[in-house]
Amino acid sequence: xxxxxxxxxxxxxxxxxxxxxxxxxxxxxxxxxxxxxxxxxxxxxxxxxxxxxxxxxxxxxxxxxxxxxxxxxxxxxxxxxxxxxxxxxxxxxxxxxxxxxxxxxxxxxxxxxxxxxxxxxxxxxxxxxxxxxxxxxxxxxxxxxxxxxxxxxxxxxxxxxxxxxxxxxxxxxxxxxxxxxxxxxxxxxxxxxxxxxxxxxxxxxxxxxxxxxxxxxxxxxxxxxxxxxxxxxxxxxxxxxxxxxxxxxxxxxxxxxxxxxxxxxxxxxxxxxxxxxxxxxxxxxxxxxxxxxxxxxxxxxxxxxxxxxxxxxxxxxxxxxxxxxxxxxxxxxxxxxxxxxxxxxxxxxxxxxxxxxxxxxxxxxxxxxxxxxxxxxxxxxxxxxxxxxxxxxxxxxxxxxxxxxxxxxxxxxxxxxxxxxxxxxxxxxxxxxxxxxxxxxxxxxxxxxxxxxxxxxxxxxxxxxxxxxxxxxxxxxxxxxxxxxxxxxxxxxxxxxxxxxxxxxxxxxxxxxxxxxxxxxxxxxxxxxxxxxxxxxxxxxxxxxxxxxxxxxxxxxxxxxxxxxxxxxxxxxxxxxxxxxxxxxxxxxxxxxxxxxxxxxxxxxxxxxxxxxxxxxxxxxxxxxxxxxxxxxxxxxxxxxxxxxxxxxxxxxxxxxxxxxxxxxxxxxxxxxxxxxxxxxxxxxxxxxxxxxxxxxx
Ligand code: ADP
Ligand code: MG
Numbered sequence: 001x002x003x004x005x006x007x008x009x010x011x012x013x014x015x016x017x018x019x020x021x022x023x024x025x026x027x028x029x030x031x032x033x034x035x036x037x038x039x040x041x042x043x044x045x046x047x048x049x050x051x052x053x054x055x056x057x058x059x060x061x062x063x064x065x066x067x068x069x070x071x072x073x074x075x076x077x078x079x080x081x082x083x084x085x086x087x088x089x090x091x092x093x094x095x096x097x098x099x100x101x102x103x104x105x106x107x108x109x110x111x112x113x114x115x116x117x118x119x120x121x122x123x124x125x126x127x128x129x130x131x132x133x134x135x136x137x138x139x140x141x142x143x144x145x146x147x148x149x150x151x152x153x154x155x156x157x158x159x160x161x162x163x164x165x166x167x168x169x170x171x172x173x174x175x176x177x178x179x180x181x182x183x184x185x186x187x188x189x190x191x192x193x194x195x196x197x198x199x200x201x202x203x204x205x206x207x208x209x210x211x212x213x214x215x216x217x218x219x220x221x222x223x224x225x226x227x228x229x230x231x232x233x234x235x236x237x238x239x240x241x242x243x244x245x246x247x248x249x250x251x252x253x254x255x256x257x258x259x260x261x262x263x264x265x266x267x268x269x270x271x272x273x274x275x276x277x278x279x280x281x282x283x284x285x286x287x288x289x290x291x292x293x294x295x296x297x298x299x300x301x302x303x304x305x306x307x308x309x310x311x312x313x314x315x316x317x318x319x320x321x322x323x324x325x326x327x328x329x330x331x332x333x334x335x336x337x338x339x340x341x342x343x344x345x346x347x348x349x350x351x352x353x354x355x356x357x358x359x360x361x362x363x364x365x366x367x368x369x370x371x372x373x374x375x376x377x378x379x380x381x382x383x384x385x386x387x388x389x390x391x392x393x394x395x396x397x398x399x400x401x402x403x404x405x406x407x408x409x410x411x412x413x414x415x416x417x418x419x420x421x422x423x424x425x426x427x428x429x430x431x432x433x434x435x436x437x438x439x440x441x442x443x444x445x446x447x448x449x450x451x452x453x454x455x456x457x458x459x460x461x462x463x464x465x466x467x468x469x470x471x472x473x474x475x476x477x478x479x480x481x482x483x484x485x486x487x488x489x490x491x492x493x494x495x496x497x498x499x500x501x502x503x504x505x506x507x508x509x510x511x512x513x514x515x516x517x518x519x520x521x522x523x524x525x526x527x528x529x530x531x532x533x534x535x536x537x538x539x540x541x542x543x544x545x546x547x548x549x550x551x552x553x554x555x556x557x558x559x560x561x562x563x564x565x566x567x568x569x570x571x572x573x574x575x576x577x578x579x580x581x582x583x584x585x586x587x588x589x590x591x592x593x594x595x596x597x598x599x600x601x602x603x604x605x606x607x608x609x610x611x612x613x614x615x616x617x618x619x620x621x622x623x624x625x626x627x628x629x630x631x632x633x634x635x636x637x638x639x640x641x642x643x644x645x646x647x648x649x650x651x652x653x654x655x656x657x658x659x660x661x662x663x664x665x666x667x668x669x670x671x672x673x674x675x676x677x678x679x680x681x682x683x684x685x686x687x688x689x690x691x692x693x694x695x696x697x698x
Contacts, residue, residue, distance in 0.1 A: 020150035021158060030687050032162020035155075036194055036217070036653070037142035039207065043112060044136055044199040049122060050085035052115045059112040061132040062088070067103045079103040081111065088115070089123040108132040139196035140203075163195060171684035172220060173677065176669050181212035182219065190216045209653070218654040219662045222440070224688030225651065226670035227681050229444035234674075236444075241287035242390050242413070242421045244314040255309040255342050262341065263302070265454065271299055274448035278307050278426060281446070282391065287409070288424035291397070291442060294450030295624035296430045296584025297457065301331065303450070304393045305338055307426055312344055312371045316390025319408070319423075320374045323396050325350055325530050326537060330559065331395065332374040339372065349375035349384065352530040380407045388413050389423045397427035430584070431577045432628045436656040440663055460587040460595050460622060464571070464615045467600035473567060474515050476596075481519050481546045485591065486563040489549045490582055492570050508569065509549040519546040526551055561589035571597035571618075572611040576631040579618050610634055633657075 014022070026032050047058040062081035070078050077099055079090040090111060092099055102109065113127025144155050168188040177183045185193075190213035197206060205211040209218070247253050260267070267275070274292060281288035294300050308318040320335070322328035328350060336346050347361040347370035364370035368387030373379060392408045405425070412420035427445075438447055465473065477487050489512065491505040505525050513521040522545045524536045539545040541560050548563075566586045571579060579597070587593040597615055601607055607615070617630045654662060674681045 016149040017151070017154045020147050021155075023147055024145075024150070026158070026162070028690060029162040029166035030168075031690065032159050033166040033168065033191055034217075034652075034688070035144060035159055035162075036191075038145050039143050040140035040197065040203065041112070041143060042199060043141045044138065046110075046136070048085040049083050049088055049115075052122075054115060054117045057112070057114045059110065060088070061108065061110050064103050064105055064107045064109060067100065067105060069100075077103070081109065087121065089121065090127055090129075091123060091125050093126070102129060102131075110134070138198075140199055140201070142195055159195060163191060171680050171687060172223065173673070173680070176673065178665060180215070182216040185212050185216045187216070187220065189213070209655075214653070215662070218659050219665060220684070221651060221688055222654050222659065222662050222666040223670060223673075224685050225440060226443055226666040227674060228685045228689055230670050230674050231682075231685065232444040236289060237286045239287050239422050240285055240415070240419055241424050242314070242316055242388075242415075243285045244282040244311050244316060244390055244424070246310065246313045247315070251343060252313050252315070255313050255344070256306050258342050259305065259309060259338055262338070267302070268299065268450075268452050268454055270294075270450045270452040271303055274450055275303050275306050277446075277448045278303070279310055282307065282310050282424055287422045288426065288446070289444070290426055290446045290448055291433075292426060292428045292448050292450070293432050294428075294430065295432065295453065296581055297453060297588055298430075298450040299454055300395075300428045300430070300450065301334060302338075304395070304426065304428060305335060307391060307393065308335075308372055309339070309342075309344070311391040311424075314390065316388045317365070317368065317370065317386050318372050318391040318393065319379050319386070319389060319411075320372065320393040321379045321395065321408070322374075322376060325352065325376055326533060327395065328374060328376045329534065335372065335374060344371045345369055346372045346374060349373055349378050350530075351376060351378045377404060380404055380411075382407075384411075386411055386413070391424045391426065393426045393428065395428045397429050430581060430624070432625045434625070434629045434632050436660055436663060437632060439667060440651070440656055443667070456590060458587055458590060458592050460583060460593045462583065462595045462597065462619045462622075464597045464599065464619050467569075467598050470598065473596055473598065474512065477512070477547065477565065477567070478516055480565050481516060485565060486540065486543065486545070486560065487547045488563055488566040488582075488585055489547060490566065490568045491549065491551055492573050505549050505551055512547055512549060516547065520544060521547045521549060524548060524550040559588060560585070562591075564589065564591040564593040565596070566594075567596045567598060569598045570600060571615060572599040572601075572607055574614075576614045576617060576627060576634065579614065580624060580627045583618070583622075 021027070024035070026035055041057070043059055045059065046061050047056075049058075049060055049062070052058045060081075060083045062083035065080045065082050065087065067077070067079045070076055074093065077092040077095040079092075081088055081090060090103070090113075108131070109129050110132040111124065111127045111129045113124035116123050116125065142156065142159075143152060144159065146152065146155050168186075168191065170187060172187075193213045194206070194211075194217070202211070206214070209215075274294075278288070278290060278292070281290055292300055292303060304320065308320065311318045320328075320331060322331055329348075332346065332348050339346060345364070347364040349358070349361045349365070353361070361370070361373070361375075362384060365373050366385040366387060373384075373386070378384070389411045390413075392411075394405065394408075397405075405427075409422050409425065412422050415421050432449070433442060433447075477489075480487055489508060491508055505523060509521060509523040520539070522536045522540060524533060528536070536545075536548070540548045540563075543562055563586055566583060568574065568579065568582055574582070583595045586595060595618075597618060599607060599611070599615060606612075613630070613634050617627060617634075621627060656663065670681075673684075
């Protein structure tokens with residue numbers, strides 16, 4: 001364990017720089033020691049001006065020839081210096097009396113900056129400077145990631161202090177390291193080297209982090225992440241959950257069989273496989289934490305229904321939670337349709353319902369009369385009490401935070417010995433997580449994947465179209481609607497402040513209504529009340545409405561198989577997985593389906609490279625995993641996961657695209673280390689993740 005950084009004397013307020021250190025999360029010595037440079041500056045040598053080429057960043061020692069404040073073209077301090085080989089003008093647009101003093105005529109100065117070839121010879125703009133003649137540093141000067149109020153010089157001192165005080169004894173057993181140059185670098189050597197590399201080092205190896213010292217640190221970081229997730233899993237395995245086994249007979253026996261008999265379709269092989277995995281988990285006495293991932297339309301709902309039925313057969317209640325009212329409502333309808341005939345009672349719980357309705361739902365949950373409670377996040381509120389909650393299903397889990405998941409797990413039931421039983425947890429997601437990311441960030445979850453769509457789905461043809469051709473698209477819609485097809489038209493959210501460049505949904509709605517006489521065009525947006533939204537959706541689902549103009553509220557889960565064309569306006573503004581989710585609303589019936597991505601470059605001559613990459617990916621593939629992989633490539637893991645979703649500390653050093661071999665190594669080694677050297681493992685996690693290890697809690 002490392003000692004905490006020496007605290008400021010009691011009650012003396014923190015200086016802005018100390019506050020900034022805390023903001024960066026640098027509170028312990030080890031945190032400081034692990035705060036590694038972004039890049040380095042070479043202040044170890046003095047270069048002659050005559051040797052420098054344009055654009056070189058060099059350090060010179062020179063005599064001040066002249067120093068003057070000129071007012072044209074704008075107020076600035078101009079200093080002419082001579083180092084014996086050539087002259088150079090230093091320019092400061094912001095300057096203080098201290099600058100003028102340092103550059104008084106005849107002064108000998110050490111200056112460092114980028115050499116530019118100006119009109120009147122060489123110049124440096126805003127170089128750093130000090131008096132000349134002092135000793136030169138022996139190592140490269142590190143430049144650290146920092147924030148406002150935290151000058152590099154202060155940070156460097158703090159880091160070196162932390163480095164000298166921190167406990168850097170080895171936590172990874174020597175035999176764990178595979179063959180390779182990183183074997184010869186201890187943690188202490190690696191850190192000392194990276195903070196103060198010798199000037200003769202291969203800078204490229206430091207910059208691309210391929211140097212053995214970097215390899216060593218990245219491997220240790222990944223190992224800490226794997227260990228902490230294994231610890232979380234062990235902690236979970238120490239918890240108890242009800243073993244949900246079927247009674248074999250009675251009114252609630254055979255619910256699943258009866259549902260399968262009643263369904264108009266047979267389960268796909270993938271659905272059968274994942275439902276068996278879930279069933280096996282539910283029979284265990286440890287809480288299940290399983291992520292069910294499957295592309296949009298892969299049929300996750302019926303798998304969730306089967307899990308709920310197993311729970312209900314065993315005499316326990318199930319709660320199902322969806323992120324939006326529309327989605328929750330759609331689940332509710334579907335589940336009531338499937339389960340009510342089997343004698344299963346379902347309650348509906350949402351924030352917007354009338355007080356009397358809500359009271360009835362709450363009492364049904366509390367008394368146990370409701371076998372299944374479906375709703376929005378209202379389901380997890382403290383006021384909601386269950387009689388015997390055995391299973392929680394969370395749809396679109398990435399839209400919920402860790403806190404909400406935890407709240408549900410607190411709804412425990414005591415067993416006959418007074419031991420609290422936690423509900424099992426099934427999380428569903430239509431955003432498949434690429435393998436390396438799943439291995440790294442979700443190692444504490446079990447993952448089931450539906451990798452097959454139900455038969456009879458038609459491929460969706462995707463076209464990327466310039467906004468300038470909008471009229472043609474409207475004609476195409478008229479044609480489709482004439483054939484009895486239904487169309488989604490998606491607009492970005494209505495935001496008053498963005499009205500300037502957003503053709504808002506209302507305008508589009510008016511335009512389409514005018515272009516399609518005799519057909520009903522509906523409008524759905526976030527400002528409508530829940531009842532209004534419901535009415536609009538019901539008309540579209542019932543096919544009385546031909547076109548639904550909507551903001552992204554239909555993003556997930558909505559299921560209207562007759563809709564075969566989707567137009568997404570300002571497609572360049574949407575994220576890749578969002579586009580994929582949206583497109584998944586069509587192609588659900590037998591009719592050939594299409595998706596049109598309308599883009600506009602606004603005032604810019606062309607789309608940004610990232611926007612173009614997103615639209616291209618959409619046009620090229622329909623495979624959710626491939627889309628997710630490209631999304632990860634375009635956005636990087638931080639954004640891909642979303643801070644809210646992951647609730648986990650992101651990797652600081654390791655890069656999952658280049659360091660996958662270390663990830664494999666960490667995965668292989670972590671269980672052994674945790675079993676053989678649990679104390680060392682704990683110290684390792686503590687060192688690397690400190691208080692930031694949320695896996696342990698989630
Ligand atoms: P998602 O995984 O996106 O939540 P849903 O559960 O909404 O997908 O399923 C999409 C549609 O496919 C629904 O209409 C559902 O009834 C239907 N479906 C699910 N499984 C099958 C299957 N095995 N065969 C045919 N249709 C199915
Ligand atoms: Mg769904």
